[in-house]
Amino acid sequence: MNEDVAFIEGAVDRHHAWFARCLPMIASENIISPLAREMLLTDFGDRYAEGLPHERYYQGNTFVDEVEDRVVALAKKIFRVRHADPRLTSGTVANMAVYFALLEPGDIMTSVALSHGAHISSAKFGAAGMRGVNNVNYPFDVDRMNIDVDGTATLIKLVKPKVAAFGQSVFLFPTPLADLRDAFQEAGCTVWYDGAHVLGLIAGGQFQDPLHEGADVVTGSTHKTLPGPQHGILLSDSDDEKFIKRLQRAVFPGVVSNHHLHAMAALGITLAEFVEFGREYAAQIVRNSKALAQALHERGIKVLAEKHGFTESHTVALDVAALGGGAKLSADLEKANIITNKNLLPWDTSPVKPSGVRLGTQELTRLGMRESQMDEVAELFARVAVKHEPSEKVAADVGAMRTEFNTVHYCFTEGAEAHRRWRIA
Numbered sequence: 001m002n003e004d005v006a007f008i009e010g011a012v013d014r015h016h017a018w019f020a021r022c023l024p025m026i027a028s029e030n031i032i033s034p035l036a037r038e039m040l041l042t043d044f045g046d047r048y049a050e051g052l053p054h055e056r057y058y059q060g061n062t063f064v065d066e067v068e069d070r071v072v073a074l075a076k077k078i079f080r081v082r083h084a085d086p087r088l089t090s091g092t093v094a095n096m097a098v099y100f101a102l103l104e105p106g107d108i109m110t111s112v113a114l115s116h117g118a119h120i121s122s123a124k125f126g127a128a129g130m131r132g133v134n135n136v137n138y139p140f141d142v143d144r145m146n147i148d149v150d151g152t153a154t155l156i157k158l159v160k161p162k163v164a165a166f167g168q169s170v171f172l173f174p175t176p177l178a179d180l181r182d183a184f185q186e187a188g189c190t191v192w193y194d195g196a197h198v199l200g201l202i203a204g205g206q207f208q209d210p211l212h213e214g215a216d217v218v219t220g221s222t223h224k225t226l227p228g229p230q231h232g233i234l235l236s237d238s239d240d241e242k243f244i245k246r247l248q249r250a251v252f253p254g255v256v257s258n259h260h261l262h263a264m265a266a267l268g269i270t271l272a273e274f275v276e277f278g279r280e281y282a283a284q285i286v287r288n289s290k291a292l293a294q295a296l297h298e299r300g301i302k303v304l305a306e307k308h309g310f311t312e313s314h315t316v317a318l319d320v321a322a323l324g325g326g327a328k329l330s331a332d333l334e335k336a337n338i339i340t341n342k343n344l345l346p347w348d349t350s351p352v353k354p355s356g357v358r359l360g361t362q363e364l365t366r367l368g369m370r371e372s373q374m375d376e377v378a379e380l381f382a383r384v385a386v387k388h389e390p391s392e393k394v395a396a397d398v399g400a401m402r403t404e405f406n407t408v409h410y411c412f413t414e415g416a417e418a419h420r421r422w423r424i425a
Ligand SMILES: Cc1ncc(COP(=O)(O)O)c(C=O)c1O
Pocket: 028, 090, 091, 092, 093, 095, 118, 119, 121, 167, 168, 169, 194, 195, 196, 197, 220, 221, 222, 231, 232
């Protein structure tokens, strides 16, 4: 075999074998179902489709159009909205479409600060800043790990942003959108909610329903709490045709040409599975993160927002300054096959020395874990973080635990082994 091919296949094999022995707890990741994964191998991944279904710039899209129509219909049904666009290739690309549609260079956008958990794409030195957007950050209630609602209302009325942006990457509690309605009205701004992290919770009827609480547009990744392919989506319930046209044109020809049709088909399977299993899955994710937070707290680990129940999402945020800091602890945990990430906390001053670690329960839940397993996970975590046990010893126990949790739950199982039928050669 060609040496480079052998090398790449070998490394991917080793990655698979490693992750099968790990506790995957990155809050922005998930595993796709076997049936959805099949779609990623199909000829859809070799084709181009530009524009909207039935109005394409290429021939050969007969069945692509059929699939896209169905994906759009499923998304509209799940999110109860008039408009769904599944042509975004990632959450960041969806956010760029919002900037292209709704903001000109120099316009003011209010948003959550990076150190308060926002994503880089809404920051000054990310996509927003590169679009020339003038970013003004909300005041933040560190105790509640949420925007300060009164301060935010005052700020919005004062600066009158063109767009008021919400949504975070460390997203523990729902954004009080409904309480800000008057401020939005007075400012006359468009309200955009980046639901990348919590899209599956929204779809599953947990957390909040931003499009029915005041948001004009929602963007998201489709591979975090929504357990689909790495892709993006844009949603709106607006009946303003001009507004929807602006969004559509920002998607194509604005930020995508071809929109990765295999991922779009995989997203369709994910949505179909979500109709069936989504509510149960989303509810279990939230139960698990509350249980994990409590179990970590009981082991002496500082979990943020203790007075407010720690979390209402898939995420648990830890202050590990006293345990060596986020960088050291996440590296130590990785040696024990517990995969997490270091994270800035609101009071951190150095981005290279974050004092936090962020955890997500959505993938452990997808593997079938429930509240009692969260207690075991907390104990494994504490054996590294607090008791400083040798990492090999903890890794062995993590691997043993994983042998019982090695299949994807909350998805259709029939037909899942037949994936080779899609292979072209
Ligand atoms: C709030 C938020 N928005 C956008 C993104 C970007 O998503 P993607 O990685 O799909 O581009 C992320 C990624 O984690 C995120 O947390």
